[in-house]
Amino acid sequence: MNPPSDSLTGKVAVITGAGSGLGAASGRLLAGCGAKVALIDLDESALQKVAQEINDAGGTALALPCDVTSADGLAATVAKINQTWNRLDIVVANAGINGVWAPIDEITPEEWDRTMDINLKGVFLTVRACVPLLKEGGGGSVILMSSLMGNRMFSTSGATAYSTSKAAIVSFGRMIALELAKNSIRVNTICPGAFKTNIMQNTESRNREGLRLPVKFPEGKWPLGGEERGKPEQVARLVWFLASDLSDYITGTEVYIDGAQSLLMG
Numbered sequence: 001m002n003p004p005s006d007s008l009t010g011k012v013a014v015i016t017g018a019g020s021g022l023g024a025a026s027g028r029l030l031a032g033c034g035a036k037v038a039l040i041d042l043d044e045s046a047l048q049k050v051a052q053e054i055n056d057a058g059g060t061a062l063a064l065p066c067d068v069t070s071a072d073g074l075a076a077t078v079a080k081i082n083q084t085w086n087r088l089d090i091v092v093a094n095a096g097i098n099g100v101w102a103p104i105d106e107i108t109p110e111e112w113d114r115t116m117d118i119n120l121k122g123v124f125l126t127v128r129a130c131v132p133l134l135k136e137g138g139g140g141s142v143i144l145m146s147s148l149m150g151n152r153m154f155s156t157s158g159a160t161a162y163s164t165s166k167a168a169i170v171s172f173g174r175m176i177a178l179e180l181a182k183n184s185i186r187v188n189t190i191c192p193g194a195f196k197t198n199i200m201q202n203t204e205s206r207n208r209e210g211l212r213l214p215v216k217f218p219e220g221k222w223p224l225g226g227e228e229r230g231k232p233e234q235v236a237r238l239v240w241f242l243a244s245d246l247s248d249y250i251t252g253t254e255v256y257i258d259g260a261q262s263l264l265m266g
């Protein structure tokens with residue numbers, strides 16, 4: 001079941017990493033609820049496909065290829081959104097990679113930096129570029145995509161750079177939630193468990209042990225859902241809630257969405 005199709009009418013949203021997975025699902029849902037959506041991704045052809053799909057379904061989407069590690073690229077992208085729609089209400093800073101998972105004495109400084117640049121600096125640069133327009137419009141909702149990893153789950157050996165970047169996003173979100181409350185800008189962070197997207201395709205694991213799931217729930221890996229990972233649409237519905245005025249007193253907090261996976265794997 002989807003939220004009401006007019007629940008975000010009149011709003012403009014920007015979503016990074018919108019060419020795939022959780023970002024694409026969020027773009028589809030926010031557009032389906034009436035928001036005009038600006039989709040950002042590195043992968044131009046994937047981005048065009050998602051935008052086309054949304055426009056064909058009667059929504060309004062703009063594909064804006066951009067690398068979230070580029071401050072200049074983001075400034076130009078936000079200028080384009082302003083020029084086109086003259087406002088911004090919702091920011092979903094979602095783009096991220098798993099990067100390289102490797103023993104701490106084997107991961108290279110360059111590998112570490114790449115994960116930090118995309119996952120953490122990319123979130124900072126996205127928010128930095130968007131905040132002036134949110135302030136100008138009198139407020140808005142910023143949604144950051146973190147993870148269970150680095151917050152409630154520490155057992156994926158080698159995912160140290162990833163987990164560190166995701167833990168830092170939580171602190172970043174709390175800091176700016178307080179700073180921006182006077183501007184009526186809410187900031188919340190989503191911490192997803194395992195969802196079926198393309199993220200494992202950009203993961204290089206050099207762990208000899210591989211991915212370890214130390215605790216197995218008797219009925220499957222996940223208490224809600226058994227052997228199945230979550231569906232991106234489930235995260236999209238949480239993005240919608242945090243983007244909508246129904247969450248108008250919620251800011252500065254993390255929301256876990258993981259079917260209780262993190263309660264089994266500390």
Ligand SMILES: NC(=O)c1ccc[n+]([C@@H]2O[C@H](COP(=O)([O-])OP(=O)(O)OC[C@H]3O[C@@H](n4cnc5c(N)ncnc54)[C@H](O)[C@@H]3O)[C@@H](O)[C@H]2O)c1
Pocket residue numbers: 016017018019020021022023040041042043046066067068069094095096097098118122145146147148191192193194195196197198199200202
């Ligand atoms: N899928 C999961 O199980 C899961 C769990 C926890 C957190 N997350 C987080 O959710 C977010 C989305 O992940 P997903 O699973 O949808 O992954 P995905 O790989 O399916 O999609 C990520 C998108 O981000 C884009 N991207 C990567 N680097 C970029 C850059 N520098 N600039 C612009 N775009 C860039 C990719 O091209 C891709 O389209 C990530 O931040 C990820 O860490 C995912």
